[in-house]
Amino acid sequence: MIDKKVSDQLASFLLCSWDDPKRQRIWTDTREDASVPTHPQPPRLSLRGITKQYPGCLANDDIHIDIAPAEIHAILGENGAGKSTLMKVIYGLVKPDRGELLWDGLPLDVKDPAHARKMGIGMVFQHFSLFDTLTVTENIALALGDDAKDLDELAEKIRTVSEKYGMAIQPDREVHTLSVGERQRVEIVRCLVQNIKLLILDEPTSVLTPQEVDTLFVTLRQLASEGCSIMFISHKLHEVKALCHKATVLRAGRVSGSCIPAEQDTTSMAKMMVGDDTPVSTTYPKTLGSKPTLQVSKLDLPSDDPFGVHLKNLNLTVNAGEIVGIAGVAGNGQEELLASLSGEHLSPAGSIVFNSVDVARLTPEKRREQGLAFVPEERLGRGAVPEMSLTENALLTGFLTKVGGKRLVQKGLVCWKKTEEFADQIIRDYKVKTAGRHAQADSLSGGNLQKFIIGREIMQNPKLLIAAHPTWGVDIGAATAIHKALIELRDQGAAILVVSEDIDELFLISDRIGAICDGQLSPLTPTPQSSIEALGRMMAGDFSAADESTGAAAATEGSTL
Amino acid sequence: MDIDLITNVLYAMVRTGTPLLIVALGELICEKSGVLNLGQEGMMLMGAVVGFIVTLTTGSLALGFFVAILAGILMSLIFGFITMELSANQVATGLALTIFGTGLSAFIGAGYVGKPVEGLDPIYIPVLTDLPIIGRMLFGQDLIVYLSFALFGGVYWFINHSRPGLILKAVGENPHSANAIGLPVFKTRYLAIVFGGAMAGLAGGYLSLAYTPLWVENMSAGRGWIALALVVFASWKAERVLLGAWLFGLASILHLVFQGLGFSVSPNLLAILPYLATILVLVVLSSNQSRNRLVAPVSLGKPFYAKS
Numbered sequence: 009m010i011d012k013k014v015s016d017q018l019a020s021f022l023l024c025s026w027d028d029p030k031r032q033r034i035w036t037d038t039r040e041d042a043s044v045p046t047h048p049q050p051p052r053l054s055l056r057g058i059t060k061q062y063p064g065c066l067a068n069d070d071i072h073i074d075i076a077p078a079e080i081h082a083i084l085g086e087n088g089a090g091k092s093t094l095m096k097v098i099y100g101l102v103k104p105d106r107g108e109l110l111w112d113g114l115p116l117d118v119k120d121p122a123h124a125r126k127m128g129i130g131m132v133f134q135h136f137s138l139f140d141t142l143t144v145t146e147n148i149a150l151a152l153g154d155d156a157k158d159l160d161e162l163a164e165k166i167r168t169v170s171e172k173y174g175m176a177i178q179p180d181r182e183v184h185t186l187s188v189g190e191r192q193r194v195e196i197v198r199c200l201v202q203n204i205k206l207l208i209l210d211e212p213t214s215v216l217t218p219q220e221v222d223t224l225f226v227t228l229r230q231l232a233s234e235g236c237s238i239m240f241i242s243h244k245l246h247e248v249k250a251l252c253h254k255a256t257v258l259r260a261g262r263v264s265g266s267c268i269p270a271e272q273d274t275t276s277m278a279k280m281m282v283g284d285d286t287p288v289s290t291t292y293p294k295t296l297g298s299k300p301t302l303q304v305s306k307l308d309l310p311s312d313d314p315f316g317v318h319l320k321n322l323n324l325t326v327n328a329g330e331i332v333g334i335a336g337v338a339g340n341g342q343e344e345l346l347a348s349l350s351g352e353h354l355s356p357a358g359s360i361v362f363n364s365v366d367v368a369r370l371t372p373e374k375r376r377e378q379g380l381a382f383v384p385e386e387r388l389g390r391g392a393v394p395e396m397s398l399t400e401n402a403l404l405t406g407f408l409t410k411v412g413g414k415r416l417v418q419k420g421l422v423c424w425k426k427t428e429e430f431a432d433q434i435i436r437d438y439k440v441k442t443a444g445r446h447a448q449a450d451s452l453s454g455g456n457l458q459k460f461i462i463g464r465e466i467m468q469n470p471k472l473l474i475a476a477h478p479t480w481g482v483d484i485g486a487a488t489a490i491h492k493a494l495i496e497l498r499d500q501g502a503a504i505l506v507v508s509e510d511i512d513e514l515f516l517i518s519d520r521i522g523a524i525c526d527g528q529l530s531p532l533t534p535t536p537q538s539s540i541e542a543l544g545r546m547m548a549g550d551f552s553a554a555d556e557s558t559g560a561a562a563a564t565e566g567s568t569l
Numbered sequence: 570m571d572i573d574l575i576t577n578v579l580y581a582m583v584r585t586g587t588p589l590l591i592v593a594l595g596e597l598i599c600e601k602s603g604v605l606n607l608g609q610e611g612m613m614l615m616g617a618v619v620g621f622i623v624t625l626t627t628g629s630l631a632l633g634f635f636v637a638i639l640a641g642i643l644m645s646l647i648f649g650f651i652t653m654e655l656s657a658n659q660v661a662t663g664l665a666l667t668i669f670g671t672g673l674s675a676f677i678g679a680g681y682v683g684k685p686v687e688g689l690d691p692i693y694i695p696v697l698t699d700l701p702i703i704g705r706m707l708f709g710q711d712l713i714v715y716l717s718f719a720l721f722g723g724v725y726w727f728i729n730h731s732r733p734g735l736i737l738k739a740v741g742e743n744p745h746s747a748n749a750i751g752l753p754v755f756k757t758r759y760l761a762i763v764f765g766g767a768m769a770g771l772a773g774g775y776l777s778l779a780y781t782p783l784w785v786e787n788m789s790a791g792r793g794w795i796a797l798a799l800v801v802f803a804s805w806k807a808e809r810v811l812l813g814a815w816l817f818g819l820a821s822i823l824h825l826v827f828q829g830l831g832f833s834v835s836p837n838l839l840a841i842l843p844y845l846a847t848i849l850v851l852v853v854l855s856s857n858q859s860r861n862r863l864v865a866p867v868s869l870g871k872p873f874y875a876k877s
Contacts (some may be wrong), residue, residue: 101749122751137746140867147730150739151750157732506712 017290027292041318049115052077052237053098053206058107060093067093068104069261072116075206075254078226080238082248082269084281085258086483091241092134094258095208098239099131100124122153130199134210136191136210138518140184140315144177148198163498173227184315188337192405196227207231208239213247214509215338220545225251243281245274259283282484290488292495294519297327301503307359316525317341319348324522324529326472330545331494331504332532333518335511335543341505341527343385346476347371349505350382351375363471381470383462385477387454391461394450398442399424400451402431402464409468430467438463438491455486462490472503491517511543525549572701577820578826579706587710587717588613588772588780588789593796593803593810594717594724595768600800601742604652604872607663609769610793611670612642612644618678621784625686634713637863641770642763644670649762651756656872657836666795675786676847688782689713713775720768725807737761742864744873756871769793791831791844804864818844 056303060068067090075081084413085091096102098109109116110128118124124131124289138147145163152162163179172179176195183191192212199207213221226461228251228262232238242248248255249269256266256337265280319341326332336342347353349360349373359449362370372382375396382405384390391528407417411426411433431445433496438459442452458478465473479487493518498504507524508514514521515535521545522532532547545552592609599606614619620637624630628677651657689711697708727734738748740757772792777784795817803809824839 100751120751121749125751133749137749139742139746141742142735142738146735150747153751160804227718518837 010518023408028030040178040538049077051075051110052079053113053239054110055094055098056108056110056115058094058097058104058109060090060097060102060104064262068097071107071258072265073256073263073266075237075239077237078232078235079254080240080252082252082255082260083239083241084245084248084255084277086243087283089281090261091258092210095131095239095241095321098124098206098208099129107115115413118468125151125153125202128203128205129208130202130204131204131208132192132195132199132210132212134212136195138183138194140189141182143180143182144186144194145179147183147194148201149181151198153200156482157490166197166301166471169200173197173200173230175227188339189217189220192224200231204236206237206239208241209473210241211243212240213242213244216512217337217547218540219548221247240549245269245277245281248277249274257281277415290516292491295330295498296519296534297330297503298372299328300396301328303361304349305359305361307348307355309344309353309355316512317328317344319344319527322527322529324532326503326505328471328503329498329501330519331498331506331517333514333521333535334507334524334529335504335514335521335547336507336509336524337547338509340525340526340547341399342476344527345524345529346382346384346474346507349474350380350384376405379469379471381405381465381468381473382456383465383473383475383478385480387457387461388450392449392457394448395494396445396449398435398449398452398460399428399431399445401460402434402445403427406430406464406468434460434463434467438493455482458482459486460490464494466493466497469500470497472505474505474507476507477509478506480508487513509564511540515540523547570659574826574829576702576705578822579703580709581820581822581825582815583706583714584710584780585821587714588775588816589777589792589796589799590717590791590811590814591713591720592769593799594720594807594813595772596600597760597766597794597800597803597805597807597810598727598737598768599765600742600860600869601737601866603744603807603866603868603871603873604757604758604762604765604766605659605663605826606645606648606666606762607660607797608644608648608666608670608793609765609796610789610791611667611674612641612766613670613773613776613789613793614674614787615640615644615811616770617777618674618681618773618784619786620770620774621686621777621782622678622681624778624853625684626877628687630634630689633778634771637774637778638767641766641768641773645762645766645769647760648766651759652872653745656874659870671787671828678784678786680762681784682786683783686778686782701728711779712777721807721811728807738866739866744868745870748873751850753852757826758873777802795844801865805866807865816846820846 011130034544041535055071055073058068058071070314071094073081083091083094089528093102097104098118100120100123109118118127118129121131139150142150145166147161148166149162166179168193170193175197177190177193177360183194186194192215193448212224227239228238240252249272249484254266254270255269255277257264257277259281264283267277267280269277304322304324307319307322317340323330334342344353348355351367351370351374355368357368358366360366361380362375362380365378367378388394393404399519403416403422406427409416409430411430414423414426416423416427428445434440435442435445440452440460440463441456447450452460462475462478473494475494478490482490494504494506506514506518518535520532521535521538521543522530523543524530525547526549528549530551533542591614596606596609596742619640620633620688623632623636627633644666648662651662652659691709691711692715694708698704698709730736736747736752736757738750740754744754773789776788781788786789799813799817803813820843823842824834824836825841828836
C-alpha cells in the first residue's frame with residue numbers, strides 16, 4: 009500500500025510548502041538583517057566533541073559547534089537527530105560521556121540547571137516547565153533562586169522586561185489561565201529577567217500561530233542585537249532561513265553539515281537533514297467529497313476539567329472521499345473535540361450524526377461497529393498498550409474485523425491464528441520495522457508504532473477515520489508513508505478528519521481546512537483557496553477571513569447541516 | 570448551658586484535637602510535596618510506644634517526646650527510602666508502614682500496657698488563663714498544645730509566604746518541571762516526608778504522654794487515617810486543617826457534653842460521630858472532581874524518576 013520509493017519523497021514533504029509563494033511572502037520580508045555578525049572575541053559557547061551514549065542509541069557523536077556573541081544559531085535536525093540531548097547537555101540536565109564545553113573561551117562543567125542559569129544560560133523548553141496553579145511571578149521566582157526574595161519587586165521587573173521586549177504578560181495571573189503563546193512568553197521572560205548571555209529555544213514555534221511566530225522573531229532579533237547569543241532548535245527550514253545567522257545540521261547524532269541559512273536554499277539544507285539525494289516536490293491532488301459522512305451540528309460540550317476547554321456551538325461536516333484538516337494551537341479544544349467524536353465523552357443527542365445515524369450517545373465500541381476508526385494522539389497508552397505484543401494490540405480495535413471472511417473473535421473466543429495473520433498483514437503492508445508480531449508495542453520507535461496503528465485502523469476499511477496528530481514526532485520517511493496511506497484511503501471513498509498542529513502537513517493532505525480556537529471551530533475553506541496567513545488568523549480566533557474568502561463554500565457547508 | 574460547661578468543652582475540644590492537628594499538619598506538608606504517606610497511623614503508634622517506654626524508664630518527659638519524634642522520623646525514612654530510592658508505589662508502601670508500625674508497637678509495648686506515667690501538666694498563665702470562656706481553651710493548656718499553635722502558624726507561613734514553601738508546592742505540582750529548572754526535587758520530598766514523620770511521632774507521644782497518659786495497644790484509634798481525610802477535607806489549606814482538627818475534637822467529646830446535659834443517647838452511637846462526620850464531609854467534597862483538581866497537588870502519589 010505504501011510507495012516503494014518512499015525515500016524519494018523524504019525531502020519532498022519538507023519542501024512542498026515553503027516553496028509555496030504564499031509562504032514566501034511571510035518569511036522573506038524579514039530576512040534582510042540575517043547577516044553574520046563579526047566576532048573578534050572568543051565564541052560565547054564552544055562545544056568540543058560532545059558524545060552521549062544511551063542504551064541502544066548514540067544520541068550525540070563527537071559534536072563540535074561554536075556560537076558567537078549576538079549570533080542566532082540554528083540547530084537543525086529531524087526528530088531523534090540528537091538536538092534535545094545536546095541542549096540538555098548544555099543546560100546541565102544530562103552529563104556527556106565525552107567532550108567539553110568552552111564558555112567565553114574557558115572550560116565549563118555545567119553541574120545542573122541552576123549552575124547553567126548562574127552562568128547566563130537560559131532555556132525555553134518545548135514542553136513548558138511551568139507550574140499551572142502558581143502565578144507568573146511565583147513561577148519566575150522559583151527559577152531565580154535566592155535572588156528573588158521580594159515578589160513585588162520581581163513583579164515590577166517582569167512588567168518592565170516584558171514591555172521592553174514587546175511580550176506583555178500580567179505577573180499576578182495564574183499560569184493555567186494563560187494561553188500557550190502567553191506561557192511561552194513567561195518562559196522567555198523568565199530567562200530575560202536574569203543576566204542572560206545564551207538563550208536556548210527548543211522548537212519554540214511549534215505551539216504558535218504564524219502571527220505569534222513573527223512577534224517572537226522580532227523579540228529574538230532585538231535580544232541578539234543587544235549581544236545575547238541565541239540557540240534556535242528547529243526542523244522548520246523556512247523559519248531558520250528567516251531568523252538565523254548560522255545553522256548546524258544534525259543527523260543521527262552527528263553534525264552532518266553547517267551553513268549560513270540566508271545563502272542556502274531550503275533544498276540543500278533539507279538534504280543535510282534527511283541525507284537524501286533526490287528530493288522531489290510532492291503535492292497530492294485535491295478532491296471534493298461527495299455525500300456527508302460525519303455531521304456535527306451545534307455541539308456544545310462543557311468540559312468537566314477546570315483546565316479543559318468548553319466546546320461551543322461547533323459545526324462540522326466531513327464528506328465521503330475528502331480529508332478535512334483542523335489546525336489549532338495546542339489546548340484549544342482539540343482533545344475535547346476528539347473525545348466527543350470518538351465516544352470517550354458522550355454528547356447531547358442529535359449533535360453527532362454519522363452515516364445518518366445519531367451516534368452522540370453511543371460508546372466508542374458502538375461507534376466503531378458503525379465504521380468509525382480512531383487514531384489517538386498518544387500512541388503508547390491510548391493507541392496501543394505498551395506491554396502488549398503487536399498481535400494483541402491488533403486485536404484491541406480489530407476484534408470486529410474479518411480476515412479471509414472470518415472474524416477475529418467468534419462466539420466469544422479469540423481466533424489467534426487469524427489475529428496473527430492480521431498483525432502480519434499490517435506489518436507487511438505498512439512496512440513496520442519490528443522484530444515481529446510478538447514484539448511489545450513499546451519496543452517500536454514512534455514512527456513505526458504510528459504506522460502500525462494507522463495500518464490497523466485503515467485495514468478495517470473504516471467509513472470515517474479520525475486521526476489526531478498522525479505524524480507527530482515521526483521521521484519524514486514514515487510521515488510520507490502515513491500521508492500516502494491516508495490519501496489512498498480517501499480515494500477509496502472514506503471520510504477522514506485530521507487534527508494537527510503541523511500547518512504544513514494540513515496544507516499538504518487536506519481538501520478542506522479550518523482551525524479550532526478556544527472551543528470554537530472556524531468555517532472550513534477549500535485548501536487551495538486558503539493561505540497560511542488566513543489560517544493563522546483563524547487559529548488566533550479571527551474567523552472573518554474564512555467567511556470572506558469562501559463565502560460560497562461556507563454557504564454550502566451551512567446547507568448540508 | 571452555663572459558662573463553665575462551655576469553657577470546659579472548648580478546652581477539651583482543643584486538647585482532643587491537638588494530636589490530630591499535629592499529625593495532619595505533617596501530612597499536609599508531605600502531600601504538598603506530592604508524596605502520599607498512608608503510614609501516619611503506624612508512625613504515630615511507634616512514637617507513642619517508644620516515647621512512653623523512655624519516659625517510664627527515665628522519668629523524663631522531654632526525653633520521651635524527643636525519642637517519640639525520632640521514632641516517627643525513622644519510620645518515615647523507611648517510607649522515604651522505599652518510595653524515593655526504590656520508586657515503589659506510595660500507597661502500598663504507606664499501608665505496609667501502618668501495618669508494620671501497628672504490629673511492632675504492640676510487640677514492643679506488650680509489657681507496658683496499663684502502667685502509669687506522670688503526664689504533662691497544663692501551664693497556668695496569670696490573668697490569661699482566667700479569662701472567661703476562651704481562657705482555658707487558649708491559655709490553660711499544656712506545652713504541646715501551645716507548640717501545636719506555633720506549628721500551625723509556622724506551617725501556614727511556610728506554605729503561603731516563604732520561598733521554600735513555594736518550592737514545596739512546585740515540586741508537588743510538577744516534579745519534572747521543578748527538576749528542569751533546577752529545584753531539588755529529591756531533597757524537598759525527603760524533607761517533607763521526614764517532617765511528616767516527626768509530626769506523627771510527636772502526635773503519638775502526645776497521646777501516650779499527655780492526653781491519656783498511658784500506653785494501650787492501638788491507642789491512636791484511627792487518628793492517622795482521620796488526619797489523612799482531614800487534609801483532603803481541608804483542601805490542602807493549613808487554616809482549614811486547624812478548623813477540621815478542632816471540629817473533630819469537638820465531635821469526639823460530644824458524648825461527654827450530652828451526658829453532662831442529661832441527654833440519654835447511647836455513648837457507643839456518639840463515639841462514631843467524629844468518624845461519621847469526617848466521612849460525610851469527605852464524600853461531599855470529593856464528589857466535585859474539578860474543584861479537587863485545582864486544589865490538590867497535581868502529582869500527589871506519583872513517583873518521580875530523575876532522567877540521567
